[in-house]
Amino acid sequence: MNEIISIVIAAILSWFNFVLIDTWMGLPEKPGVKGADVIGRSVLKRGGDLAGGFFQGNIVCSPDASAGTLLASAACYTIGTPEGGLIAAILVYFGNRLCADPGYAGTTGALTITGIIFAASFIGIGPAYFVVGMVLAIVTIQGINHPLASKLIGKIAEKMGRHTELT
Amino acid sequence: MIIHANVLFTISSYALAVASAVIVGLVLRLPILPERPIRHSWTISIIFPTSVLALGFTAIVFKLGYEGLLVAAVVGVTTAIFAKYLLERILPKPQTEES
Numbered sequence: 582m583n584e585i586i587s588i589v590i591a592a593i594l595s596w597f598n599f600v601l602i603d604t605w606m607g608l609p610e611k612p613g614v615k616g617a618d619v620i621g622r623s624v625l626k627r628g629g630d631l632a633g634g635f636f637q638g639n640i641v642c643s644p645d646a647s648a649g650t651l652l653a654s655a656a657c658y659t660i661g662t663p664e665g666g667l668i669a670a671i672l673v674y675f676g677n678r679l680c681a682d683p684g685y686a687g688t689t690g691a692l693t694i695t696g697i698i699f700a701a702s703f704i705g706i707g708p709a710y711f712v713v714g715m716v717l718a719i720v721t722i723q724g725i726n727h728p729l730a731s732k733l734i735g736k737i738a739e740k741m742g743r744h745t746e747l748t
Numbered sequence: 749m750i751i752h753a754n755v756l757f758t759i760s761s762y763a764l765a766v767a768s769a770v771i772v773g774l775v776l777r778l779p780i781l782p783e784r785p786i787r788h789s790w791t792i793s794i795i796f797p798t799s800v801l802a803l804g805f806t807a808i809v810f811k812l813g814y815e816g817l818l819v820a821a822v823v824g825v826t827t828a829i830f831a832k833y834l835l836e837r838i839l840p841k842p843q844t845e846e847s
Contacts, residue, residue, distance in 0.1 A: 607785075661811075667806075671801055672804075683788070683789060
């Protein structure tokens with residue numbers, strides 16, 4: 582039972598970590614590459630939100646805060662906290678540059694989740710829970726219902742002043 | 749909460765790596781921050797990515813077994829030189845925006 586509660590808490594923390602950082606860094610504003618544009622417009626066609634679609638497309642096409650969160654969790658589990666998170670941050674940065682992305686979202690996501698994992702470890706929630714939690718968090722955005730998730734992301738983007746101006 | 753001496757030593761090492769990267773970055777005339785809006789900027793600056801790279805490279809070197817303040821300082825200096833002269837060549841900014 583404690584394990585399930587730990588996974589749920591880790592999933593919620595991971596969800597807020599990557600959604601807020603990715604939105605703040607402007608993923609819903611515009612597609613970074615052509616693939617993200619195609620995904621965003623496909624989501625729009627299926628009744629979703631264009632900004633949310635760009636967000637979903639961008640996190641598929643380059644390692645943003647979602648990948649940073651997952652990689653840092655896995656690296657903290659295998660290498661240790663905080664060294665794993667710091668190493669994950671530079672790996673994500675190099676990955677970003679290879680994917681035509683300046684790298685702010687992924688790197689920031691990796692560093693913030695490292696701090697969160699460090700803090701959560703004091704209440705017994707270790708990096709392993711964050712690996713599972715992040716997988717569950719990303720499923721809610723990419724794996725259940727794209728149009729519905731994109732509408733939620735669109736609303737968050739609007740509140741944070743990051744909604745797309747493209748049509 | 750008890751903080752062990754080796755934890756303080758490790759934290760000092762990381763701080764020294766970042767400090768040496770910042771100082772060498774200033775000497776090499778890297779900008780302190782990218783131009784605004786920062787989230788769309790490709791400019792290599794002292795705060796990002798040089799400081800982050802210094803932390804990551806220091807973590808790698810420490811995990812390989814080479815620890816100490818001198819090692820941290822050397823990694824910081826090397827990172828600043830890498831960021832100034834090599835990073836843009838190895839991982840260049842894309843020539844054109846695709847969309």
